[in-house]
Amino acid sequence: MQPVDLYKIFFSPGTRGYNIISRFYYKYHDLFERTNYPQFKEFLNQIFLNISNIDFSKDIKNEEAYITGSIKIQCRVQLDKALKSRYTMLHENPQTIEPSEEKSSFIENFESNNPGPLEQLEIQEIFQEVNTFKLSLNSAELELFNNLIDDVPRKEIAERYQMNLNTIDTRIRRLRIKFLGYLKKCGYSTSLFDKYD
């Protein structure tokens, strides 16, 4: 599906996707307005940008369900980011928060089970980037990527899919380049991996 068609069918006013995004945005309007998305159109465009990365060549049984499911997920991605921005703003500049805001604040006061400074990449952030990246993979790449997350040995992957090790290594190399490109586009430093090598 081309981006133009995707937009026409799911993101133009009156469509199912548009209605989902619109309802979601205005439900959390006061949060989005003060953090990342003061305008609905920016919110809509950001979700469209993420969804347009979907690789439609993969074997999708129900395209509409897949896209609307992805839209709901991307709405929550933005919600998580907005909550985080708000949390950061609160902790950096507590004097900017009006008393009335705190009562109706969307900030969740969950106590972290892993307390500590936010210097490390949090698992939720990795989860978010990894799963948004997965949208751009075809079926074979997605399976391979999930196998790597599940820490399945290369030999076992090769046996499972009846390929030789060289083919698996080549595909892993291509995946690596794709993943690095994606992270760079998101603004991460490519030295992110160096820490783990």
Place this chain on the structure above:
Amino acid sequence: MENFLKEYSKLLDESNEHLSYQAIAAYLNLKEMLSSREIKYIERHLEICPACREKFNTVLNEDNELDNQPGSEDIEKTEKPGGARIFRISNYWKYSAAALILIIAAAIYFFLLEDKTIITLNSKGEDSVTIHEKLRDETGKGIKNGDKPAAGRFYEEDLAVREHFSKNTVLENFINRNVRSETHVQILLPLIEDTVNIPIKFVWRKGGVDLFTLTIVDNKNRPLYRNSVEGNEFLYTEKLGSGLYYWKIEANGKLEVVGKFYVK
């Protein structure tokens, strides 16, 4: 990448961190996209955490509400905070109102705008004033600091002006990650999203480093100023057009923090 994913995999097994909304939504909507470990991580956490179970129910109910498809009459309601609903004007009135506005705007432009004067809407006589026009200066870098239109006057909105204020998504990501600076360099002034006048005083907490590189970029990430700075403050005195700007502090060749400010 494999080692990175191995570490991620380990975190999935060991972490007790609360689930994000995205994780729950992914589990509910596109479980087939998740790896076995990710699914186990979510299910294991849901078993032990009542707060996340509640969050799960919230997302589940919300998904049903969000996807309550409109009927064929296409209500066109938009929900705003506080439960107030705003009904859009039906097409007939919308087009009539738009046509009327266009006629009035054309009339004002052709018959009333003369020698750079604007006739105010109120009945008081006023001196002629300079139209807030030519919003780009000759170099095309930004808008002139013209008179700010007073309340009650018409002025033309320039699309180029809005472009100078649009956010840069990549740099916005960096701002949200400011707290992860390893050397604890921290922005003190101007605060994120402050509106400032020239000269601009930049102040930051040093965090054990003495020599920095300060770069100021526009919202297209085009560098406007870059220089080494010793210490933890810098006074910028050159001209900047109206718009959104970002500033970066680097230490030892590494980006430490990104801030942003507006100039009006």
